[in-house]
Amino acid sequence: MSGDPVIDVRDVRVQFGSGSAALPAVNGVSLKAARGEILGLVGESGSGKTTLARAIAGLQPTVGGEVYVEGLAVAGLRGGDLRRLRRRVQVIFQDPHASLSPRLKVDYLVREPYTIHGVAKDERKPAEELLNAVGLAPEITEKYPHELSGGQARRVGIARALALEPTVLVADEPTAGLDVSTAAGVLNLLSDLRDSRGLTMLLITHDLNVVGAVADRIGVMYLGELVELSTSESLFEASRHPYTRALLAAIPLADPTRQSGGIPLQGEIPSPHNPPPGCRFHTRCPMVHVDRCATEKPALVETDTGLAACHWWRELAASPTQRA
Amino acid sequence: MVYHAPPLELHALRDVTVAVRPGEIVGVIGESGCGKSTLANAALGLLPGNAEVRNGRVLLEGTDLIDLDDEGMRQIRGRRVALIPQDPLQSLNPTLTVGRQMADAVLAHAQRRGRDRRELQQRMTRMLERVGIPDAAERLGRYPHEFSGGMRQRILIATALLLGPPMLVADEPTSALDVTLEAQIVELLRGLREERGTAIMFVTHNVGVVAQLVDRVVVMYAGRVVESADVTTFFANARHPYAQALLGAVPSHEHRHRRLTTIPGRVPSLAHLQAGCAFADRCPLVAPICRTVDPAPVTDGASLVRCHARDPRSGWQAPAGAA
Numbered sequence: 123m124s125g126d127p128v129i130d131v132r133d134v135r136v137q138f139g140s141g142s143a144a145l146p147a148v149n150g151v152s153l154k155a156a157r158g159e160i161l162g163l164v165g166e167s168g169s170g171k172t173t174l175a176r177a178i179a180g181l182q183p184t185v186g187g188e189v190y191v192e193g194l195a196v197a198g199l200r201g202g203d204l205r206r207l208r209r210r211v212q213v214i215f216q217d218p219h220a221s222l223s224p225r226l227k228v229d230y231l232v233r234e235p236y237t238i239h240g241v242a243k244d245e246r247k248p249a250e251e252l253l254n255a256v257g258l259a260p261e262i263t264e265k266y267p268h269e270l271s272g273g274q275a276r277r278v279g280i281a282r283a284l285a286l287e288p289t290v291l292v293a294d295e296p297t298a299g300l301d302v303s304t305a306a307g308v309l310n311l312l313s314d315l316r317d318s319r320g321l322t323m324l325l326i327t328h329d330l331n332v333v334g335a336v337a338d339r340i341g342v343m344y345l346g347e348l349v350e351l352s353t354s355e356s357l358f359e360a361s362r363h364p365y366t367r368a369l370l371a372a373i374p375l376a377d378p379t380r381q382s383g384g385i386p387l388q389g390e391i392p393s394p395h396n397p398p399p400g401c402r403f404h405t406r407c408p409m410v411h412v413d414r415c416a417t418e419k420p421a422l423v424e425t426d427t428g429l430a431a432c433h434w435w436r437e438l439a440a441s442p443t444q445r446a
Numbered sequence: 447m448v449y450h451a452p453p454l455e456l457h458a459l460r461d462v463t464v465a466v467r468p469g470e471i472v473g474v475i476g477e478s479g480c481g482k483s484t485l486a487n488a489a490l491g492l493l494p495g496n497a498e499v500r501n502g503r504v505l506l507e508g509t510d511l512i513d514l515d516d517e518g519m520r521q522i523r524g525r526r527v528a529l530i531p532q533d534p535l536q537s538l539n540p541t542l543t544v545g546r547q548m549a550d551a552v553l554a555h556a557q558r559r560g561r562d563r564r565e566l567q568q569r570m571t572r573m574l575e576r577v578g579i580p581d582a583a584e585r586l587g588r589y590p591h592e593f594s595g596g597m598r599q600r601i602l603i604a605t606a607l608l609l610g611p612p613m614l615v616a617d618e619p620t621s622a623l624d625v626t627l628e629a630q631i632v633e634l635l636r637g638l639r640e641e642r643g644t645a646i647m648f649v650t651h652n653v654g655v656v657a658q659l660v661d662r663v664v665v666m667y668a669g670r671v672v673e674s675a676d677v678t679t680f681f682a683n684a685r686h687p688y689a690q691a692l693l694g695a696v697p698s699h700e701h702r703h704r705r706l707t708t709i710p711g712r713v714p715s716l717a718h719l720q721a722g723c724a725f726a727d728r729c730p731l732v733a734p735i736c737r738t739v740d741p742a743p744v745t746d747g748a749s750l751v752r753c754h755a756r757d758p759r760s761g762w763q764a765p766a767g768a769a
Contacts, residue, residue, distance in 0.1 A: 166624040167595070271712060272478075301477040301651055306695035306706035313705075328624050331654075334699025335706065358699045372629035374654030376696050378677045382658050387626040390594050 127154035128192055128289055128322040129161075129178060135186035136173050145394055147173040149346035150187065152422075155339075157289070158320040160312070162333030162354070164369065165343035168391045171326045174343070175292050178324065179211045180204055191290060209239055211290040212283035216298060218275035222267040228253070228278055229263035235285045247285065256281045256311060273304035280311065284319075291315070292324045297332055309336050330373055334358055339428075342366045345394055345402045352428025362430035362438050365403050401433070409434060447488065450496045454717040458484040458497075460669040468612060469643040471635075473660035473677070475650060475692065479713040481669040482649045486617045489647055490529055491519045506613065524555035528606035530616040534598035538590040545570060545586030548605045555609060573604040577634055596627035603634065613645045620655060628652075632659050653696045657681055662748075665689045668714055668724035675749035685751045687731050723754065731755045733762050 136148040148170045155161040163171040176182035178189055180196045189196040191211055199207055212235075215221040222231055229249045236246045250260040256277040267275060276296065283291060293312065297305035313336050315321055325337055333340050333354070340357045342350040342365065350363040361367050368387040375382050389406050392398055398405045404415035414433055422431040426439055447459035458481050466472045466489075474482050487493050488504050491511040504511040506527055514522065531537040539547055548570045567586070574582035577600040590598060599619060606614055616635070620628040632655055638644055648660055656663055656677070663680040665673040665688065673686040684690050694707030711728045714720070723729070726736040733754065741752045741760070754760040 166626060302653065302692060303477065303695040303707070303709040306697065307708040309697060310705055310708065329697075330625065331697045331699070335697035335702050354699055354702065369625060372625045374629070374632065374652065374658040376654045376657045376681065376693065376698070378657045378681050382629065382654075387629075390596055390627065 128157050129155040130190040133187035134177055134184050136177050136182055137185050147346055151348045153341055155322050157322055160316055160323045160325055160337045162325045162337030162340040164330055164333055166391050169343040170346040171343045172294055175324055175326050179213050179292050180207045209286045210288050212288040213292045214279050214283050214296055216295045218279045219267055224267050228265050232281045252281045252285055272300050276308055290322045294326045345397055350430045356427035360427045362425040362427055362435040363432045364407050364409050448498050448500055456716040458669050458716055462671050464664055466645045466647050468645055471646040471648055471660045472662045473648045473656040474664045476666035477713050480666040482666055486615045486649045489615050490527055525609045526611050527613040528611045530603055530606050530619045532618040533622055534602055537602055540590055543587050543589055544601055551605050552608050573607055577604045596623055615647045617649045669716055673751045679749055685756050686753050687729050688725050735762055
């Protein structure tokens with residue numbers, strides 16, 4: 123990593139609703155991403171990863187902390203300033219068919235951001251060029267969204283996001299619902315775009331195989347908090363958090379001669395309305411020491427491999443990762 | 447098997463033979479549009495009205511489902527074969543309690559009505575507990591929205607098991623779930639097979655789940671079985687170029703410095719199948735014979751592959767420059 127971070131998130135909080143019914147979705151998360159870095163965010167449904175990404179894109183108001191994109195504070199931006207941020211941070215939404223208007227042709231859809239942002243005519247790129255950058259043939263400009271395959275629709279979404287030449291691309295489950303070969307093509311494309319354009323990417327997914335294949339660093343979220351952050355290699359080979367290890371152990375290995383690791387994590391993520399005291403993960407943790415974990419909340423501290431929020435990370439450092 | 451979609455005919459299943467033995471788990475993989483779900487529906491006698499079986503049979507413990515009328519099918523479904531669906535929320539009625547829906551599933555297929563309600567209640571409770579739902583007796587009175595996605599999938603599995611069918615058909619049962627819940631469901635299915643000897647046809651696009659759960663793998667492409675082998679043989683030595691490409695496309699941190707394999711092009715339309723092998727246009731090994739002659743199945747012990755390149759009789763000649 124070099125230079126100032128492109129994304130700088132400091133102790134960000136997001137909640138839905140207010141008063142006693144408020145649901146804290148993101149509870150004090152800090153992280154940074156450098157130019158040209160692919161940062162993966164993983165966690166189960168309800169961990170707050172999508173909400174955090176939306177906050178970074180300026181799509182979700184925060185109730186605390188700061189978000190900077192290229193040094194520009196995102197919170198409180200309005201009108202023209204917010205539009206300028208949106209040009210820098212583009213989002214690829216989860217369901218491509220739901221995010222492309224069914225009545226418009228691809229030709230219009232990929233260039234629609236120019237209209238929305240009032241880009242001068244001579245700065246607009248032809249649709250064919252935008253589509254070519256994501257590996258789509260020019261013939262596709264005449265099609266409507268329902269005529270596209272899942273993979274093509276996803277690529278149109280990416281082409282549209284790239285029209286404004288953003289510096290940050292937020293991809294929320296970019297491979298969900300795609301066949302494995304199509305998903306592989308989308309992941310290859312995202313890697314290529316990072317390499318050719320130096321894009322900073324935030325890749326949100328619950329599929330650890332996906333982030334493992336393309337992300338440089340990975341943040342793991344649990345109940346609205348970051349519990350581990352390290353390079354992909356370290357995370358897979360030397361995780362310092364039992365939740366991460368449980369997620370890794372749950373990945374079904376594409377090799378019948380190797381058993382996926384041990385007992386899968388029991389139960390489900392608790393309600394954020396009523397998070398467990400102490401360490402939020404202690405109710406499901408296989409290495410819980412109740413006297414400490416249920417009372418004292420572990421801070422996110424520097425470990426030998428990255429950052430982790432576990433009282434017992436040194437013990438984990440002494441034991442091999444569950445996966446071979 | 448053909449779907450009528452005037453003016454087209456979609457050849458959704460072409461000459462497909464798949465056997466699931468008692469206690470066996472067979473995984474069916476392939477891209478969307480390859481006929482996986484059609485095969486699953488055929489095994490359940492659930493083909494829609496525009497489906498026509500031109501020839502062939504669907505035998506369940508010796509009974510040909512094709513010959514059965516609606517009433518006959520009703521006797522079979524639930525009792526002898528049951529479905530675990532893909533989307534747990536869409537498969538449960540939001541306005542009825544879980545207990546009511548489970549009881550309805552039993553009563554719809556029961557031979558005589560008016561069974562002992564208490565006995566049924568106890569059976570439902572036991573089954574929910576078996577699939578890992580605590581406080582089951584109390585939760586029978588709850589509505590679907592009061593359960594998480596993973597719990598709803600467990601409810602559907604419990605419902606499928608209520609009448610003790612020897613065969614389950616699971617259509618992408620974990621694709622809506624987090625990896626932790628997916629692992630729990632896979633563990634549950636494995637346990638149920640062990641203790642009850644339930645045979646399972648498991649349709650999925652998740653190659654990892656296939657490797658961890660099934661005994662035999664069936665790869666479908668454009669309505670055909672292009673490869674079938676026991677799971678260890680398949681993962682050690684997949685032979686059909688399509689099967690090899692599917693395995694190469696699985697992302698993993700272990701291969702983070704290589705590009706993922708992609709398969710160019712798309713699954714062909716089942717309405718406009720060309721002569722020869724349906725995979726020819728996307729195949730790295732394509733040779734002239736592939737465009738004219740449909741490859742016949744080659745069997746080697748328990749495994750089967752349909753590919754000229756793997757058939758010593760075909761006289762297949764790799765085009766210059768091919769791998």
